[in-house]
Amino acid sequence: MPKFKVLAVVGSEEMRLALRKQFSSDDEIAMVGFAAMDTAVLGKIAGYAPHVVLLAQEEGEAGVMEIAQRIYQGFPGCALVLLAHRLDMRLVRAAMEAGIRQVVAMDDAGSLKDAVIRAAVFEKGRNGETGREPRVIAVYGGKGGAGKTTVAVNLAVALAQTGRRTALVDLCLNYGDAALLLNITARDTIAELVQDKSIFSIDDVKSFSIQHSSGVSVLCSPASPEHAEYITPRHVETLIGTIRPYYDFVVIDLPGNLSECTLTALENSDDILMVSRMDISNLHAAKQALGIFRTLQQEEKLVLLLNAEHKGVLKRRDFEQVLEQSVLQTIPEDAKTARLSQERGVPFVIGMPRTPIAQGVRRLADRWLSERLREGA
Ligand SMILES: Nc1ncnc2c1ncn2[C@@H]1O[C@H](COP(=O)(O)OP(=O)(O)OP(=O)(O)O)[C@@H](O)[C@H]1O
Ligand SMILES: [Mg+2]
Structure with a gap:
């Protein structure tokens, strides 16, 4: 079965390493690349055509919702998952409004795989893949x-x-x-x-x-x-x-x-x-x-x-x-x-x-x- 391709937008080297390790031999998910949280990320998405973009909400990172919205509008077929420091209602609502499908707490790595797959599967319903x-x-x-x-x-x-x-x-x-x-x-x-x-x-x-x-x-x-x-x-x-x-x-x-x-x-x-x-x-x-x-x-x-x-x-x-x-x-x-x-x-x-x-x-x-x-x- 083809794997779901994931591009992670993560600045911290430590977190990149952890993600690489978590999915290195996964039979459903392939971590295809990493990007930093800036406008160049849109070009990378166009290049990699991932099924899921994983956004990490990093310290002092205010623009994550804005980037999410741009990805949501510009790349149908690409689902968004947010890794957040802390889950609260305000954050989840803002995430939904920006087109993010799943929000996972950073200390809950065990739920990440499930969230990525669910986001990718739901996303298929909204994009042109239905023909x-x-x-x-x-x-x-x-x-x-x-x-x-x-x-x-x-x-x-x-x-x-x-x-x-x-x-x-x-x-x-x-x-x-x-x-x-x-x-x-x-x-x-x-x-x-x-x-x-x-x-x-x-x-x-x-x-x-x-x-x-x-x-x-x-x-x-x-x-x-x-x-x-x-x-x-x-x-x-x-x-x-x-x-x-x-x-x-x-x-x-x-x-x-x-x-x-x-x-x-x-x-x-x-x-x-x-x-x-x-x-x-x-x-x-x-x-x-x-x-x-x-x-x-x-x-x-x-x-x-x-x-x-x-x-x-x-x-x-x-x-x-x-x-x-x-x-x-x-x-x-x-x-x-x-x-x-x-x-x-x-x-x-x-x-x-x-x-x-x-x-x-x-x-x-x-x-x-x-x-x-x-x-x-
Ligand atoms: N199914 C309905 N049952 C009862 N009232 C309705 C129903 N649908 C619309 N209305 C009411 O009818 C009024 C006119 O509705 P609306 O403004 O949507 O019409 P319109 O065709 O867009 O009007 P206009 O030609 O001025 O643009 C509004 O007060 C609206 O709440
Ligand atoms: Mg009218």
Whole structure:
């Protein structure tokens, strides 16, 4: 059986020796190299392509989480394990937020092998080794208040919770509110990104994004509506093309209008998740949007989600008949949970995971994970 390759980022000679000794004749783990805790470590990872990077938290070492985050974002397929002086909740939480899969105390060398193997095995689930292509999911709906942002934010978080690298891009350029639902205060947004750079790299996008504690990388909408005009369809196209290879899922929250930027986002997405409430004006808007998607030859990408399902006159089958399109799924109405989660800035898939509305979004995420998208429910 091939061994798991481990690169250890350890400064101390003593610890390097101890690790070498511990794994020198291990039949599952191969210690392929050592590096110091500096930016050169990224080059070494590219060279060795290890399954696991073992980071030792050394005395006075403040940058370990920052390096971890950069490895997590830049090297899918490479799992992170932290060797820490002392385990406490604050450290473990910071480690998880930086993408570290396992934390082991330095004086607990006996647990290290198990932690390394578990980290490597879990990591396989989040990277491209599964053979999956990245998916760009545009969340659209012609009607204001249909639940697009609620669905986009919770869907992105639910995907990230499974360990998939997930980005959320708020392209509601005038009045985007995804940041509010995540309790994020963004100094940098897409407006600053496009003002700062005419051509941007993944590092530029990441430096203008915010890493939410769930693991979702969030590029926020402009802080003020008048900044929306800085963003052109060209920017939107470049942005999607730039970030696509670096994530398993990119979720885009779109406004109801069909501006040039919205159309560009729709055209550059793999799936269009059309969110509609179950009333007559939403049905009317969905019918109109569908007509436009047909004209633009985007209909194939469409999946239909009925949000805030309740006992009313219009049923799921009415939507299917009028739209001539099967409904992928419904999400139940739960105004209280939706409102509370919005006010607290904690997506309900995190804060209230047992509610039917949260389970509905999780089921939706599962469809993307298992690619059961266009077969109806
Ligand atoms: N399943 C649901 N049950 C009850 N209320 C919901 C549900 N989904 C969303 N809501 C509520 O509906 C309102 C509108 O939701 P949201 O902001 O997500 O819609 P939107 O389509 O993004 O709106 P906009 O067009 O303004 O961007 C919010 O108050 C939200 O809490
Ligand atoms: Mg919205």
